[in-house]
Amino acid sequence: MEACHFSLDQKVQSLQISAEGITHLLMEGVDLSTHRHLSVYHPIYKLLAPHLLNTMAINKKGRELLLDGGIFDSLMSVGVKGSEHLMAKRIVGLVTWHLDVDGTLPEDLKRRVVCVNIGRRMRYVYDGLKVYEAIKKYVTNYIHLYYSEFITELGVPGGGRFRNLDHLIQTLTSFIVTCSVQHAAVNFPQYNFSGFPPAYPTELAGSPPIDKRPQTMEAVLNALPGVATLTEIIMVGNVLSAKVTNALGDFETMYIQDLKAVQILHEFRVELSEISQLFTASNKQCRVPPYDYLLPENIPNSVSI
Numbered sequence: 001m002e003a004c005h006f007s008l009d010q011k012v013q014s015l016q017i018s019a020e021g022i023t024h025l026l027m028e029g030v031d032l033s034t035h036r037h038l039s040v041y042h043p044i045y046k047l048l049a050p051h052l053l054n055t056m057a058i059n060k061k062g063r064e065l066l067l068d069g070g071i072f073d074s075l076m077s078v079g080v081k082g083s084e085h086l087m088a089k090r091i092v093g094l095v096t097w098h099l100d101v102d103g104t105l106p107e108d109l110k111r112r113v114v115c116v117n118i119g120r121r122m123r124y125v126y127d128g129l130k131v132y133e134a135i136k137k138y139v140t141n142y143i144h145l146y147y148s149e150f151i152t153e154l155g156v157p158g159g160g161r162f163r164n165l166d167h168l169i170q171t172l173t174s175f176i177v178t179c180s181v182q183h184a185a186v187n188f189p190q191y192n193f194s195g196f197p198p199a200y201p202t203e204l205a206g207s208p209p210i211d212k213r214p215q216t217m218e219a220v221l222n223a224l225p226g227v228a229t230l231t232e233i234i235m236v237g238n239v240l241s242a243k244v245t246n247a248l249g250d251f252e253t254m255y256i257q258d259l260k261a262v263q264i265l266h267e268f269r270v271e272l273s274e275i276s277q278l279f280t281a282s283n284k285q286c287r288v289p290p291y292d293y294l295l296p297e298n299i300p301n302s303v304s305i
């Protein structure tokens with residue numbers, strides 16, 4: 001007889017999948033709006049464009065392969081409807097999602113302080129905030145370069161408009177952090193969760209246990225999906241965890257050409273490199289497996305897978 005428990009990790013993973021989907025959906029909106037309203041010569045377009053690379057394409061593919069009639073329905077107990085329900089719920093819910101709370105990492109972490117105490121998720125807090133601050137400094141320097149005098153001369157009004165330079169900096173930082181840090185933290189652990197399907201089988205046959213008594217190994221095996229489904233779960237997790245685009249600060253297309261702005265980008269890259277050395281040193285001292293999802297070289301610029 002061996003015990004079978006639904007772990008806290010499984011609940012966290014369900015939320016993680018919803019959080020991953022939300023980074024995709026929200027950034028598609030930012031992508032659409034950026035292309036609709038900003039010229040390719042606009043400094044904000046040049047700032048955001050690398051972080052929006054391929055997002056529309058992967059979302060289109062995702063809708064075709066994962067949603068209606070796709071993998072979500074064939075491999076997951078909750079299916080498309082259940083996933084939509086999860087995404088609509090609080091904590092990671094779209095209905096109650098606000099950029100200045102849920103989309104702003106320090107504010108989001110303050111609200112979900114419970115997560116800080118769950119083992120390796122402490123590293124998500126520490127590493128995430130470190131890279132967040134580097135991105136914010138990069139955006140601040142970049143925006144100051146272009147907007148200081150512009151804002152002063154025009155006096156940007158409130159009411160749905162940017163109230164001041166800090167408001168603009170905060171908003172753009174949140175966009176880029178969501179495209180990069182947030183998506184990397186929830187996307188790339190997928191294979192580690194689903195690569196061993198009994199730990200995260202996506203569907204179980206029969207009725208769930210109604211109490212916490214240990215289940216027999218036979219009951220556990222009977223509840224698990226067949227080999228074909230398990231193989232597909234592993235393959236999907238593997239594909240979705242692949243990195244196909246460049247790392248944070250290393251852009252496929254170099255939109256920023258202004259020499260002063262190139263210098264600001266260079267400083268951002270130097271800081272990311274220092275952060276990488278810091279995280280690598282701290283990972284070496286870790287007794288648990290290293291948390292390397294937020295090493296800057298492991299964070300793609302955009303939601304592109």
Ligand SMILES: [Fe+2]
Nearest residue numbers: 020024187305
């Ligand atoms: Fe993704």
